[in-house]
Amino acid sequence: MNALGYSGMACLVVGAAGIASGQLRTHHFSGFVGAEFGFFAVDDLRRHNYLWALIDAAASAYFAWHWWKGGGGDDTKGRLREWGRKFQGVRRTAPSVA
Template sequence: MSIFIAQAVWFAVLGLAMGGLATGRLSQRQYLAGMAAATAIGAVVCVITHDTTWASVNSGSFAVIIWLWWQSGGGDDTKRRLRPLARRFSPVRRTAPSAS
């Protein structure tokens, strides 16, 4: 029964993302985020049902969609939050331990 709920959620997210883009209510980044969620849910559903072919297709689609989302500026907030952490990082040079 839970697999049917997961498939229904997958179809709902997919439909909402496509409908939102078609009506102009969602930007491209929001559409890509919705499609990424739909393909991630689809991959999990396929893994649960042991459908490895479609699980790999959904996983590959997820990777491409996340890359497109990141390239369209979707990860700017994440990049902004990581920048202060990168500034505080100061590498320390250490010699490797030698076996005696």
């Protein structure tokens, strides 16, 4: 197992310890599991295991979605909204040729 595999397993161990101790809620655990599958997907791509890379990427996307919908991304959502408020649409007309 290489560094990516160990990083993925570390995410799982930290998340499981957080759930067992009551320090993490399930959507936070989903964030750790999503990161784990992300590390595994990169490792599988590096090893040319494309089927497993696809499976790991899909699992990573699912768990990231679960983390995001559970409130894990609230700070990120707020920053994106604040950043988006700075932009305002400008109405432009097509250039007319005389």
